[in-house]
Amino acid sequence: MARSYLFIPANEPRMLQNAYVFDADAIILDLEDSVAIEEKHEARHLAKSFLKDYPKDTARTYVRINTQADWLERDLACLQDLDFEGIVLPKMTLKMWETYEKTALKQGFHKPVIGIVETPEAFFELDAIASIEQIEGLILGAEDLVSGMEAKRTLEGHEILYARSMVRMACAKHHILAIDTPWTNLEEAHLQKDITHAITLGFEGKCAIHPNQVPVINEAFAPSKATIDFALRVMKKYEETSSMRFSLDGQMVDKPVLQRAEDTLKKARFYGLLKEDRS
Amino acid sequence: MKHFDALDKLLDALPLENGLSISFHHHLRDGDGVINPVLRALKKRDIKDMHLYVSSIFPSYKAIKELMESGHIKDITTNYMNGPVAQAISQNGLKGTLKMQSHGGRARAFIEGENKVDIAFIAAPAVSRQGDITGAVGKNSFGSIGYACEDARHASLKVAITDTFRDDFTPQIKGELVDYVLEVDSIGDVARMASGTLKITKDPLGLKIARETMQFLTAIKAIKQDVSFQSGAGGVSLSITKMFNDYLKRHALQASFYSGGITGVHVDALEKGLVRDLYDVQCFDRAAAKSLFVNAHHHFMCASDYANPNNEKRIIKALDIVILGASEIDLDFNVNVTTDSYNTLIGGSGGHSDTAEDAKLSIIVSPLLRARTVLIKDRVNTITTQGRFVDVLITERGIAINPLRTDLIEAIKGSDLNVMSIEELQKKAYNLTGIPKSKNHKLSAIGIVENRHGDAQDTLYKKE
Incomplete structure (x- = not known):
């Protein structure tokens, strides 16, 4: 579980040094788009040193690899036997999975994978992608998707509403993580609006392309104090009445509400937002 | 109070001799246009072994380095420095001693007679007919002139240097303290005052x-x-x-x-x-x-x-x-x-x-x-x-x-x-x-850090 997934270009030592400083729940060391072709080798070397020698943190650590066959092979070879959570595989389609799986099997590489769905093709096989056992979650990659659709990325997000909904539903069906697309404009108010769209659809976290986006994402995706308080009262009354159906504050509470309250408290505990966890 | 319209005429009237101690403030920061010309004019008159009391030293105060190298400045007492002067002192030290004070310590040392200044040169954004000074108005108004007050009160002679005369202000330094007024075309470039890190960080x-x-x-x-x-x-x-x-x-x-x-x-x-x-x-x-x-x-x-x-x-x-x-x-x-x-x-x-x-x-x-x-x-x-x-x-x-x-x-x-x-x-x-x-880099001492109470707190050494 993570609210924020912060991309860290693996070829930038200063960013690597501070990778865990910005309170992201997860970091994604990037060997792909943020690294120029001539710096791929150096980025692999730095990522390896980081994963090998850098003191571990509570944040989950992923690595986004390249998809071009020879680079993918070199990326996985360099990541062998290192301690990190999993791979982020861009341009995820069933065909891409086939290429990845073949290379990974050849190298004996076993890690959970988060796929980035960012091509129109992916959305016609989303259910199958989400059902792959090694797939831990999906990231919506809106920027590339919108380019592929020859559409325009907007603050309102109408152009990705369908894709967002599909990703969320596929993830919900297969009980994997639904992670929202990065917002590339650094204006905080715009980011907040984009987050609102994602939260409305049920996304659990979002990618960050700049450290300053992390606190905004963390706050937005954490349950609010009011939500936590309500969930606590729901669970208290449930324990008192032992009934799956009762009213609270004039609202009927039944199984789905109870389930949401449980989920809220689970998240709140995980993110250290419950007082009982702070003492 | 005497008025002058040229720096040379003013200097002709001042008692200048070797070992002179002079002071300046730094309110215009990197936009100061007084320190360099005054120091160069004193160098031209070959006033040697001066003690410079300047509240802070910024990169544009290049004449200080020139006069250090030529032997005209012997000692410096200041509260802050960066740029070429700081580099040069770190590298070579001074002919005399560097003393680093605090802002409060400098004021105390003037009042208690530890900082003994013969002539205070005060860049003044506006001066009135009575010699009153303010930093709050004038074409190069920098606001508060707080670091020049004690220079004006305690130096033996006080010179206000200004590019603006007007009478519609509340004085920050009273005219009765001022001995000489020098009119110049410009006391600097206030636009350069706000150089440095004065923006809310996005880092x-x-x-x-x-x-x-x-x-x-x-x-x-x-x-x-x-x-x-x-x-x-x-x-x-x-x-x-x-x-x-x-x-x-x-x-x-x-x-x-x-x-x-x-x-x-x-x-x-x-x-x-x-x-x-x-x-x-x-x-x-x-x-x-x-x-x-x-x-x-x-x-x-x-x-x-x-x-x-x-x-x-x-x-x-x-x-x-x-x-x-x-x-x-x-x-x-x-x-x-x-x-x-x-x-x-x-x-x-x-x-x-x-x-x-x-x-x-x-x-x-x-x-x-x-x-x-x-x-x-x-x-x-x-x-x-x-x-x-x-x-x-x-x-x-x-x-x-x-x-x-x-x-x-x-x-x-x-x-x-x-x-x-x-x-x-x-x-x-x-x-x-x-x-x-x-x-182990404590090579040779070049000065001291003095705490605000006037006690030597640490020693400054030459750069490695």
């Missing part, structure tokens, strides 16, 4: 430190009605000030005063009613300079009223919170903002040691790592501010509270703050960088 590390600082202040319940607050003009300090303002607004609180160097961010708080008064010894930007002239609750103050330790009415005696920086801090919380680890002069106390000593809560904010260099040393290279006056260190990787502040340690119990001992914080940094090799 993620700086913002993280600012957020941690606010969380700390909130956890110890330090931000309350009538709180008083001071922060510097660096990007992180300004971010904290902005967040501090936002907090006051959200909680419908009003601070009693902000003090020290004032910027537009402080003025914004005054104009929104978030703080009752600003006490301004130095304006860091034009917004502050403009406000000093128009806002009745934006008050000019002299350096002695700001920070002189022997002035019982000094403003910072009532200061609750001060936010300060550090280039090094050690395990005893001693702070260095004067030199780097290789003895190069990179700054100086300014008001650092004054405010740390007087404020009820002094917080050092700084990145724990700058590239691969660790902030926390076993021993700082130079003690600018003694550790017993430093209460808290806040970095991006954790917070350390001075063990002397048991009240603060108690107050943060049960909070989510990432608090650890300063030794643990140092170890955390070393885990990332390795332990640096110890150096």
